[in-house]
Amino acid sequence: MDAPRIHHPQPLQAGQTVVLPPAASRHVQVLRLQPGDALTLFGDPLHGGQWRATITAIGRRDVTVQVQAHEAVQREPARAVHLAVGMPANERMDWLVEKATELGVASVQPLLTQRSVLRLSGERADKKIAHWQAVAVAACEQCGGNRVPLVQPVRALADWLADPVRTGLGRGLWLSLQPDVPTLARWAAMYPGPCHVVLGPEGGLAPDEEATLAHAGLQPVSLGARVLRTETAALAALTVLTLAP
Template identity: 45%
Template structure:
């Protein structure tokens, strides 16, 4: 697969445009591409384009957009990951792998046991950082749609807003059902994953009242950054494009 770059707007066959700053830095300064070198561009609206570097200056580059290819690499499963924010690079790992596993939407949640506590400005920086990870993961994995990352929200507020869609699942080691026993969804799926230490008993009750079904993930206790990724893989295997 050739180098893939996300260019959020202006893509059309025959177009010539300036590379966005991030794309210029990656293609020219990191990968050392030169004038005439090809790459693949996508805008998240479906498919991807052949592209070529036309003219490179010290701080900018022009590119030509060539043929469009209507490739489709998105999962048929409309899957939202509602992930309680974890500490350090654990959340980065979860976001990256969730994109690779075909997630549609990511909702960062702040729960009672969440270790990460930030002010509004630092949350905005975190959100920008996670959205950058999403774009990079799309470039690497071949995805043609860019998942959304919503503004972090308190878990109780999110549950009360009923923003979860379709079949609602949450990981619970004491749940009576495993994934194998659950019926296939007829629409979107929302997966709720707790933080380090898991969801509290009160939070689980709140989730169940909001329509979430508890789901076991085997006899072993998984870390928060492992649990969500493992569950997403299982969901894709059972109901998505791995079956």
């Protein structure tokens, strides 16, 4: 049986004894693990991959482990895909983040658009981002991914497009999902590098928002003739882009 996977986003080294972060300690306790049980730690920003470890002590709040050997295991897609998505309402954003993480998304940018049903700002937005980041961590623990995608702070679409820091995501193909335009599969086959995909919420993007994306240099692409929900479209796009040869 594989050792439980625990997220530990700090550099590690063989032979080191560390106290797990609070969330990771709670996870170990919920699993009812005991001293001597094996763990797999992932999230090391310096070495990548994952580490074998053994639980040495379990207290009321803290769990201590001894780090053993590093394993250079990577399960990320060859192409980095960044999603910028008009947030769907209710629990659909949770589901989108979870499944996008399983498919290997590199980052998720929640967007506030003209037709957004979910309106977030201030402390409520901060709490949602922390929640979605935790959803991404749990999805990586389950699916075997060793790099947790970053869930960015909520931004208005216009502000995000106007922010020069946006280009810090790196060069690549910038795409906007829209109806009645060439299909995404065609572009995926033509361009093997990193991609940035923007899509709207329930009801799609407003015409002036689509025009703004085009003016910003984003290529409009479609997923075919059917009308897909936001969360379905996001995952369909990820599947095309991450599984394309």
